[in-house]
Amino acid sequence: MGRAPCCDKANVKKGPWSPEEDSKLKSYIEQHGTGGNWIALPQKIGLKRCGKSCRLRWLNYLRPNLKHGGFSEEEDNIICSLYVTIGSRWSVIAAQLPGRTDNDIKNYWNTKLKKKLLGKHRTNNKEHHQQPRSRKQASTTNNTSVTGDFSSSSSSSATATYWSHMHMPMLPLPPPPPPLPPLPYAEDNNNSNNEEPSFNDQDSLRKLLIKLGGRFSNNNFNEDYQRPPLDDGVIMNFHQFPSYENHHHNIGSSSSCMVSANNYPQRLDGLEFFYGEEMAVTNDEKIIETGGASNNNNEWCESSNTTLIYPPLHEDFSYRTPQ
DNA sequence: AACCCCTCCAACCGCTCGTGC
DNA sequence: CGCACGAGCGGTTGGAGGGGT
Numbered sequence: 001m002g003r004a005p006c007c008d009k010a011n012v013k014k015g016p017w018s019p020e021e022d023s024k025l026k027s028y029i030e031q032h033g034t035g036g037n038w039i040a041l042p043q044k045i046g047l048k049r050c051g052k053s054c055r056l057r058w059l060n061y062l063r064p065n066l067k068h069g070g071f072s073e074e075e076d077n078i079i080c081s082l083y084v085t086i087g088s089r090w091s092v093i094a095a096q097l098p099g100r101t102d103n104d105i106k107n108y109w110n111t112k113l114k115k116k117l118l119g120k121h122r123t124n125n126k127e128h129h130q131q132p133r134s135r136k137q138a139s140t141t142n143n144t145s146v147t148g149d150f151s152s153s154s155s156s157s158a159t160a161t162y163w164s165h166m167h168m169p170m171l172p173l174p175p176p177p178p179p180l181p182p183l184p185y186a187e188d189n190n191n192s193n194n195e196e197p198s199f200n201d202q203d204s205l206r207k208l209l210i211k212l213g214g215r216f217s218n219n220n221f222n223e224d225y226q227r228p229p230l231d232d233g234v235i236m237n238f239h240q241f242p243s244y245e246n247h248h249h250n251i252g253s254s255s256s257c258m259v260s261a262n263n264y265p266q267r268l269d270g271l272e273f274f275y276g277e278e279m280a281v282t283n284d285e286k287i288i289e290t291g292g293a294s295n296n297n298n299e300w301c302e303s304s305n306t307t308l309i310y311p312p313l314h315e316d317f318s319y320r321t322p323q
Numbered sequence: 324a325a326c327c328c329c330t331c332c333a334a335c336c337g338c339t340c341g342t343g344c
Numbered sequence: 345c346g347c348a349c350g351a352g353c354g355g356t357t358g359g360a361g362g363g364g365t
Binding site: 015039055059089091110 | 349350351353354358359
Binding site for chain 2: 014015016017050052053056057060061068069103104107108110111112115
């Protein structure tokens with residue numbers, strides 16, 4: 001027993017939208033709004049489309065002030081930084097890029113940005129690997145990289161090169177976070193005088209995240225990640241955003257939620273190259289499968305007290321609080 | 324010129340979450 | 345409390361277009 005379909009698939013048109021459909025949908029929404037009911041909307045305007053399809057078309061294409069293509073370097077930086085920080089929460093990332101849709105960013109990431117990074121990586125491997133002669137071979141090589149096979153190269157140097165190419169300080173190899181990381185600002189010496197708000201209450205955090213466009217139920221905190229509230233990961237990362245303006249960050253309580261430890265979901269998502277192979281392979285037990293993290297905590301703490309530089313979004317980037 | 328392969332992106336699909344009853 | 349339904353999200357797909365051989 002599957003879930004009932006959202007619409008009568010037999011009487012619903014699929015595929016590319018015609019200009020007529022576009023104009024119908026656009027003019028209706030501009031005049032009446034969506035009415036809060038996408039399912040009913042296509043019927044109202046006589047479109048043989050699924051409500052979901054209408055919604056998608058509006059959000060991704062017809063909505064005013066949308067930008068298509070032509071991602072700037074700054075946008076690249078923002079996307080990369082946010083992806084490293086929060087993973088594939090495209091809607092949250094899109095919320096930081098006015099005029100961009102989650103679908104756009106997702107496509108851009110999957111088709112270009114990821115390859116851009118991998119390309120950088122491959123460039124650095126040139127000295128060690130014969131370059132493929134044909135496009136097909138190149139693609140094969142590329143695919144191999146995608147799967148995380150960096151076994152014969154120094155991915156950390158590639159990573160450094162990439163970030164420098166992106167006008168960013170090098171993304172460090174983030175050590176695994178402690179099970180109970182220090183609260184941001186409170187324990188961060190660099191921020192001891194910091195006036196930044198410390199979102200020590202879960203509700204504020206949640207509101208902030210919701211404001212940013214994410215959907216963060218309590219489950220996300222307590223069940224999905226099986227971690228106590230105010231742990232690192234997404235939450236801590238958002239703590240840090242305001243201080244992006246400072247460009248340098250102590251990573252002690254930050255980042256690496258995707259390569260987090262302590263039995264929480266690990267999300268390298270093909271981004272091993274961000275962290276270096278050592279993270280994903282050599283230290284796999286620490287990083288990827290950290291069941292017992294006790295010993296590693298020390299390493300983490302030591303590391304986190306050194307000057308670790310979190311990749312800022314951009315020289316000029318300052319965190320925009322959504323309206 | 325024809326074919327093959329790859330890239331890109333719009334659109335679809337299935338799932339989760341929130342909400343109302 | 346549980347169910348149904350709509351909204352929203354992220355992953356995936358399919359086709360158009362372009363480049364290489």
